[in-house]
Amino acid sequence: MLLCFSSSHRSAALDVVERLERRADEVTARLSDPAPGVEGSVILSTCNRFEVYLDVRDAATDALPWDAASTRLADTVAAATGLARDEVREAGILLHGEAVAEHAISVASGLESIVVGEGEIAGQVRRALEGARERGTATRELERVFQLASRTSRGVKNRTELSSAGRSVVRLALDMAATRITDWAQARVLLVGTGRYAGASLAALRDRGVTDVRVYSRTGRAATFATSHGIAAVPAGGLERALADSDVVVACSVAPQVIVDAAMLASARQLPGALERRLIIDLGLPRNVAPEVAAVPETELLDLETLRAHAPLPELGATAEARTLVDEALAEYRRATAEDAVTPALVMLRSHVFDVLDGEIAWARKRGDTTPETEAALRHLAGVLLHGPSVRARELAADGRAGEFADAVTALFGVETVAARPVAELRPDALEKADEAAS
Numbered sequence: 001m002l003l004c005f006s007s008s009h010r011s012a013a014l015d016v017v018e019r020l021e022r023r024a025d026e027v028t029a030r031l032s033d034p035a036p037g038v039e040g041s042v043i044l045s046t047c048n049r050f051e052v053y054l055d056v057r058d059a060a061t062d063a064l065p066w067d068a069a070s071t072r073l074a075d076t077v078a079a080a081t082g083l084a085r086d087e088v089r090e091a092g093i094l095l096h097g098e099a100v101a102e103h104a105i106s107v108a109s110g111l112e113s114i115v116v117g118e119g120e121i122a123g124q125v126r127r128a129l130e131g132a133r134e135r136g137t138a139t140r141e142l143e144r145v146f147q148l149a150s151r152t153s154r155g156v157k158n159r160t161e162l163s164s165a166g167r168s169v170v171r172l173a174l175d176m177a178a179t180r181i182t183d184w185a186q187a188r189v190l191l192v193g194t195g196r197y198a199g200a201s202l203a204a205l206r207d208r209g210v211t212d213v214r215v216y217s218r219t220g221r222a223a224t225f226a227t228s229h230g231i232a233a234v235p236a237g238g239l240e241r242a243l244a245d246s247d248v249v250v251a252c253s254v255a256p257q258v259i260v261d262a263a264m265l266a267s268a269r270q271l272p273g274a275l276e277r278r279l280i281i282d283l284g285l286p287r288n289v290a291p292e293v294a295a296v297p298e299t300e301l302l303d304l305e306t307l308r309a310h311a312p313l314p315e316l317g318a319t320a321e322a323r324t325l326v327d328e329a330l331a332e333y334r335r336a337t338a339e340d341a342v343t344p345a346l347v348m349l350r351s352h353v354f355d356v357l358d359g360e361i362a363w364a365r366k367r368g369d370t371t372p373e374t375e376a377a378l379r380h381l382a383g384v385l386l387h388g389p390s391v392r393a394r395e396l397a398a399d400g401r402a403g404e405f406a407d408a409v410t411a412l413f414g415v416e417t418v419a420a421r422p423v424a425e426l427r428p429d430a431l432e433k434a435d436e437a438a439s
Contacts (some may be wrong), residue, residue: 002100002141003056003069005077007092008049009114009308016091018286019081020050022256026080027052032135037072040139042146044128046121047169047197047283048114048304049107050092052077053100055139070094101145101333105326108149109156114308116319118169120200122153144336152329160321170197170204170252173281173302176310180279180300181248184208188275190234190246191215192260193253194225197283201250202229216242218255240264244274250281251288259284262292265299334398341402342393348415350386357382 007017024045031041031052040055056069074088083091095103103112108125110117129146132138138146181187189210191198194217205213215222216234226233234242243249243265253259260280268274282289282303294301357378364370393405409415 001056001069001096002145003054003073004051004095004100004103005073005088005092006049006051006095006103008051008112009304010112011093012091014048014304014308015287017048017050019083020077020091021045021047022286023081024050027077028131028135030076030080032137035072037069040132040142041137042128042132042142044107044125046124048308049112049121051107053104053142053145055141070096098330098334098337101148102326102330104145105149105152105329105333108146108153109322109326110153111319111322111326114169114172114304117156117322118172119157120169120197122150122157125153126150145333148329148333152325155325155329156322159325169283169304169307170200172307172310173250173283174204174208176302176307177248177279177281178208184210187212187248188246189213189248189250190242191231192239192249192251192288193217193255193284194219194221195252195254197252198225199229201252201283202231205250214242214246218253218259240268241271243268243278244271247275247278248281249278249289250283252283253288255284255288256286258286258290259288260293261290262296265293265296269296269298338397338400338402339394342397342405345402345406345409346390346393349389349409349413352413352415353382353386354379 007020009017024043028041028043031038031043031054037056038054039057042053044051044053052073054069054073056072071085073094074085077083078085078088081088104125106112108122110119110121113121125146129138129143129150132142178184184205187210189205189212191201191205191213192215194215198215202213214232214234215226215229216239217225220236222233222235225231239259243260249260251260265280269276277298279300279302280289280293282301287303289301289303291301291303293299361370361375361378389405393402396402396405
């Protein structure tokens with residue numbers, strides 16, 4: 001059974017999501033160790049989303065009860081983050097079964113993002129699965145769901161206008177900032193961070209005509225980033241001076257703590273030649289900029305909370321088209337899992353029939369009553385006779401009646417079938433080869 005804990009801007013305040021995101025590595029480490037009933041896991045941690053996907057089973061019953069499995073997941077997240085179990089539950093939603101697949105597909109397609117259709121999430125979903133593969137926690141069922149989610153996200157990108165240029169967190173922030181900046185070509189911009197949003201932020205700034213950009217990194221990566229992107233680097237210890245000289249600051253670091261606080265900014269404003277006014281855009285989660293910065297005179301702060309409040313409404317035609325693609329993908333998932341449900345019974349039926357056939361052929365050979373042509377004809381006949389039950393089995397499974405077929409096989413032939421398990425083989429390289437355009 002698939003299980004998902006999802007905490008995002010839709011279910012919790014971003015400071016709570018931030019607290020969960022900060023401990024993502026510890027949650028990942030705990031789930032990487034073998035645990036009874038947990039066969040696999042995928043962790044998706046982004047700037048405004050923290051999600052844990054589990055494939056859970058019990059060796060005896062092949063499934064964990066929903067309440068027991070969800071409690072185990074909540075306890076794991078609570079232990080890693082220091083939150084109480086009830087706090088974890090209040091910070092997110094718990095999904096199981098088919099709802100997990102629908103959610104993962106919607107997330108990868110950008111339909112659950114702060115900015116509906118934002119482009120970064122598809123690559124983040126892909127990398128979450130890659131990380132699970134590296135840890136050895138990606139099961140067949142998780143592979144099935146995440147590869148289908150990735151494929152659907154490409155369809156949404158290619159067949160709708162949902163992820164057209166500008167529909168990202170970075171670009172929305174700059175769109176909102178456009179009312180404060182009269183001429184982007186004259187703006188002096190400081191980029192704080194060289195992480196996952198830095199390149200996208202720089203590209204979006206250049207699209208608006210920005211030419212004066214410097215980059216600061218608390219970890220010493222500024223020079224390398226600056227050289228590769230053709231901008232200037234702020235030396236170590238030069239952040240305060242860089243703040244004084246910039247009228248726009250875009251913070252997009254993955255630092256686990258605040259980089260710019262109110263005291264630092266107030267001090268920067270007192271330096272000789274410091275600009276009087278500045279706009280600060282904080283895209284970090286955890287926050288790169290302390291909220292108190294907004295109280296510093298002549299300073300305006302745009303952060304993820306602000307973006308969430310002003311993000312475009314999703315009632316657009318492209319959203320409806322994307323939802324249709326998600327529904328189609330979910331129908332495909334249902335068909336695949338339905339076939340899984342009857343596969344054990346079909347395998348046992350075919351084995352029984354061909355075992356009986358092999359026995360009769362062996363007996364006929366002893367009497368000298370068979371030829372290769374006769375044996376081939378008998379095997380063909382058996383296959384033809386099994387075709388009808390195979391088709392009917394899949395029809396019953398599609399209607400949620402797989403158990404009826406298994407019971408019928410047992411009643412008619414005395415064959416005991418085993419519990420259904422995923423059998424579809426998914427090539428580990430399929431996602432990378434087909435998903436290059438999504439990132």
